[in-house]
Amino acid sequence: MGIRKKSSKNPPVLSHDFVIQNHADIVSCVAMLFLLGLMFEVTSKVAVLFITVQYNVTISVNEGPEETTVNYFHHGLKDLATVFFYMLVAIIMHAIIQEYVLDKINRKMHFSKTKHSKFNESGQLSAFYLFSCVWGASIIMSENILADPASLWEGYPHRLMQFQMKFFYICQLGYWLHAFPELYFQKTKKEDIPRQVVYISLYLVHIAGAYLLSLNRLGLVLLVLHYFVELLFHMSRLVYFSNENRQTGFTVWAVLFVLGRLLTLSLSVLAVGFGLAGAEQQGLDIAEGNFNVLFVRITVLAAICLTQAFMMWKFINFQLRRWRERAQAQAVKKKAAPAKSRSSKKDKANGVNGALTPNGAESSRVKKEKSS
Numbered sequence: 565m566g567i568r569k570k571s572s573k574n575p576p577v578l579s580h581d582f583v584i585q586n587h588a589d590i591v592s593c594v595a596m597l598f599l600l601g602l603m604f605e606v607t608s609k610v611a612v613l614f615i616t617v618q619y620n621v622t623i624s625v626n627e628g629p630e631e632t633t634v635n636y637f638h639h640g641l642k643d644l645a646t647v648f649f650y651m652l653v654a655i656i657m658h659a660i661i662q663e664y665v666l667d668k669i670n671r672k673m674h675f676s677k678t679k680h681s682k683f684n685e686s687g688q689l690s691a692f693y694l695f696s697c698v699w700g701a702s703i704i705m706s707e708n709i710l711a712d713p714a715s716l717w718e719g720y721p722h723r724l725m726q727f728q729m730k731f732f733y734i735c736q737l738g739y740w741l742h743a744f745p746e747l748y749f750q751k752t753k754k755e756d757i758p759r760q761v762v763y764i765s766l767y768l769v770h771i772a773g774a775y776l777l778s779l780n781r782l783g784l785v786l787l788v789l790h791y792f793v794e795l796l797f798h799m800s801r802l803v804y805f806s807n808e809n810r811q812t813g814f815t816v817w818a819v820l821f822v823l824g825r826l827l828t829l830s831l832s833v834l835a836v837g838f839g840l841a842g843a844e845q846q847g848l849d850i851a852e853g854n855f856n857v858l859f860v861r862i863t864v865l866a867a868i869c870l871t872q873a874f875m876m877w878k879f880i881n882f883q884l885r886r887w888r889e890r891a892q893a894q895a896v897k898k899k900a901a902p903a904k905s906r907s908s909k910k911d912k913a914n915g916v917n918g919a920l921t922p923n924g925a926e927s928s929r930v931k932k933e934k935s936s
Contacts, residue, residue, distance in 0.1 A: 639730070
């Protein structure tokens with residue numbers, strides 16, 4: 565993310581600078597149009613597609629003498645409209661956090677351009693990861709997934725979802741889709757765009773894959789686990805920017821990162837490789853959301869394993885770069901210490917020699933004559 569500088573000059577309407585400077589207001593107006601559409605009967609049917617969660621299914625459940633109804637949801641093409649609307653909401657929230665929180669901190673801290681960009685990135689992601697972790701953990705508790713880990717694969721396909729589960733996935737897809745236009749709005753440097761495009765695409769592929777392949781429970785658990793580790797990293801980076809001596813968080817993150825990768829692989833192999841392979845419902849049925857065939861299972865496991873291997877490779881390179889920087893810094897300090905000691909010895913010698921110079925002797929002689 566680049567540095568956004570507000571200038572007193574008003575750029576031409578619909579120019580690049582105008583759109584970047586006023587993108588939050590423009591997007592807010594577009595979102596408001598959808599909300600206003602709910603007020604009129606002619607446009608309400610279209611506006612509902614964008615704002616509310618679609619594909620509602622009501623199921624009757626007999627609990628005791630009374631019969632109750634439970635609302636579930638499944639996925640479909642109409643979800644694209646809902647994801648688009650919440651992508652607009654994510655852009656608005658991004659701008660609010662940037663302007664009212666991060667920009668104010670940046671003005672006080674006086675960061676360099678590099679730190680400014682990284683601070684904005686970590687600040688935005690920390691807020692999102694924290695919110696997603698709390699929300700996802702509450703869904704895991706309500707679904708009793710921790711009490712019954714076998715529910716990750718038992719009862720597959722998990723096509724029907726409760727409202728919170730489906731809305732969670734809609735918001736996740738909307739947030740990561742909003743990251744693409746933010747590359748333009750935040751004036752991201754060209755050299756940083758490929759890195760960000762890669763990790764945004766990886767998020768979208770994995771989240772959409774879990775959503776469409778009816779693996780929403782497994783995807784939720786793995787996503788919360790990953791978000792927790794990433795939250796610790798970005799929080800540690802924010803603390804590091806405030807005080808460079810505080811690096812304990814990176815050590816804790818490094819340990820949890822490796823454990824997170826191992827736990828992700830273990831859960832994936834257990835649920836997909838063994839759980840779904842031994843499930844009763846085998847076969848491909850797109851209408852029912854059943855994708856429990858060997859090819860799909862192998863593809864899912866291969867995607868997860870390759871992603872974890874790629875992340876570990878990036879992690880190892882990151883740690884090696886940090887160790888090299890530390891070694892170079894220590895080498896510079898060691899070279900600087902003897903130089904300082906030599907300079908201090910020379911200063912002392914020059915002071916002694918100055919006291920024994922002829923000028924020094926003459927001055928002492930003049931003082932004696934005056935006193936006499």
